[in-house]
Amino acid sequence: MKTEIADKVIDYISSLSGLKGEVFCVSSRNISAEAKDGRVEALQRADVAGFSVRVLNGLRQGLCYCHDFNQWREITDKALEISKWTEPDQFTDYPSGGASYKQVDIYDRDVANAGEDYIIERAMEVERQALAFDPRVKKVRKAIVGCSVHEVLIANTQGLRGGYSSTSCSASATVLAEGEGQSQMGWGFETDRFLGAVSTQRVGESAADRAVKLLGARGIAAVKSPVILESSIAAEFLEIIASSLSSDNVQKGKSLLASMVGQKIASDNIHIVDNALLPGKTGTRPFDAEGVPSQRNDLVTNGVLNGFLYNTYTAGKSNTKSTGNAVKGGISGLPSVGISNLYIEPASKDCVYPIDSLIQLMGRGLLITDVMGVHTANRISGDFSIGASGLWIENGHISHPVKEAVISGNLITLLKNISAVGNDLCFYGNIGAPALMVNDVDVSG
Numbered sequence: 001m002k003t004e005i006a007d008k009v010i011d012y013i014s015s016l017s018g019l020k021g022e023v024f025c026v027s028s029r030n031i032s033a034e035a036k037d038g039r040v041e042a043l044q045r046a047d048v049a050g051f052s053v054r055v056l057n058g059l060r061q062g063l064c065y066c067h068d069f070n071q072w073r074e075i076t077d078k079a080l081e082i083s084k085w086t087e088p089d090q091f092t093d094y095p096s097g098g099a100s101y102k103q104v105d106i107y108d109r110d111v112a113n114a115g116e117d118y119i120i121e122r123a124m125e126v127e128r129q130a131l132a133f134d135p136r137v138k139k140v141r142k143a144i145v146g147c148s149v150h151e152v153l154i155a156n157t158q159g160l161r162g163g164y165s166s167t168s169c170s171a172s173a174t175v176l177a178e179g180e181g182q183s184q185m186g187w188g189f190e191t192d193r194f195l196g197a198v199s200t201q202r203v204g205e206s207a208a209d210r211a212v213k214l215l216g217a218r219g220i221a222a223v224k225s226p227v228i229l230e231s232s233i234a235a236e237f238l239e240i241i242a243s244s245l246s247s248d249n250v251q252k253g254k255s256l257l258a259s260m261v262g263q264k265i266a267s268d269n270i271h272i273v274d275n276a277l278l279p280g281k282t283g284t285r286p287f288d289a290e291g292v293p294s295q296r297n298d299l300v301t302n303g304v305l306n307g308f309l310y311n312t313y314t315a316g317k318s319n320t321k322s323t324g325n326a327v328k329g330g331i332s333g334l335p336s337v338g339i340s341n342l343y344i345e346p347a348s349k350d351c352v353y354p355i356d357s358l359i360q361l362m363g364r365g366l367l368i369t370d371v372m373g374v375h376t377a378n379r380i381s382g383d384f385s386i387g388a389s390g391l392w393i394e395n396g397h398i399s400h401p402v403k404e405a406v407i408s409g410n411l412i413t414l415l416k417n418i419s420a421v422g423n424d425l426c427f428y429g430n431i432g433a434p435a436l437m438v439n440d441v442d443v444s445g
Helices: 002-014 069-083 116-133 200-213 231-245 247-251 312-317 355-362 411-416
Strands: 019-036 039-057 060-066 137-156 161-179 182-192 223-229 270-275 296-301 342-346 365-372 383-394 397-410 418-422 426-428 431-433 436-444
Touching: 002 019, 002 039, 002 069, 002 137, 002 161, 019 069, 019 116, 039 069, 039 116, 060 069, 116 137, 116 161, 116 200, 137 200, 161 200, 182 200, 182 426, 200 365, 223 231, 223 355, 231 247, 231 270, 231 342, 231 365, 231 411, 231 426, 231 431, 247 312, 355 365, 355 418, 355 436, 365 397, 397 411, 411 418
Parallel strands: 223 365, 342 431
Antiparallel strands: 019 039, 019 137, 039 060, 137 161, 161 182, 223 436, 270 296, 270 342, 365 383, 383 397, 397 436, 418 436, 426 431
């Protein structure tokens, strides 16, 4: 159905003199279940399909979308009518066809075949594993498992055509532990394209372990010391930095890194990469939301900023090529600039350590396992001051849990002060990081 409609839309636009056009078709099925107290708390299923048409009439663009594929002619005519009233923009264009797409492994039949009963049972297993981990785990606030199947087809009048099917699955838990006169929360989360890569046992136990480890937490005195950002915390900081790697934000003057290409913005010990071709990751795809082939983009190499992420529009404004980073949240909007799989990787094996060795190397400082308010970091200046919890390290060993600490500084300074990297690269959605040891961080109680 989608292929037939795409052909009709492109043939129709091509028959109209002087027009360019694109059709973008998607369909998805999502099933998620939440378990609580040994029973189903919620079960959701959503089946969605639709398409959008973009028409470029001279320098004016129109977009219209619909969930009824039979209305392809009416939607195309509406997009053309809308284009008559939009502002002309010399940088709007659609990519040419002819490029080949690399094969990526992003579809799992086990995910596609997962039914409601199976997903419910896996959600209940997350809850059981969390409760069985330690008697101090008193309650599982949330235990959720979801599976989805996604299909994309894109074609334009420039000869471009591509399609793919993908799957994804996820499991998450939030638990409450009680002891030593306190209650503490913990969480666990995993996601992947393949069912076998997501473990309900690991998710439940991870959430319980995080909560139990913080029982008995106390404050600490103000100190400037090294810290270890657990991989999930490092990923949260990278998510903030991601906005400054967008060419759209650079062009709008909203990027911390706007004038720093060719300059050192981070430690020699790290690279920052956006790679849409990584096997199994949720940001992996053969092409972006405009049909531009996916690629690996080395954004930061040995701490030096190489450049930014582009879609076709922002590439035109900067007189460069798209990096294959057009994204769409659905059929209703125009393509924007976004990440695929963004992650930190070590620049050398010499700076990589298991987490226990990182702790010994740090000697004295704070292992940060949870933060609050990372989103409040100033994305233009890079300044931040956020709440943190974790484990205080003395003489290379865990001394006691810490609560209500505050870490403050600047994102660029934090990146430059990375002295060692963990061997535990982990992805949280489409952002990944290993644990990072950072020197000279201001920590206050």
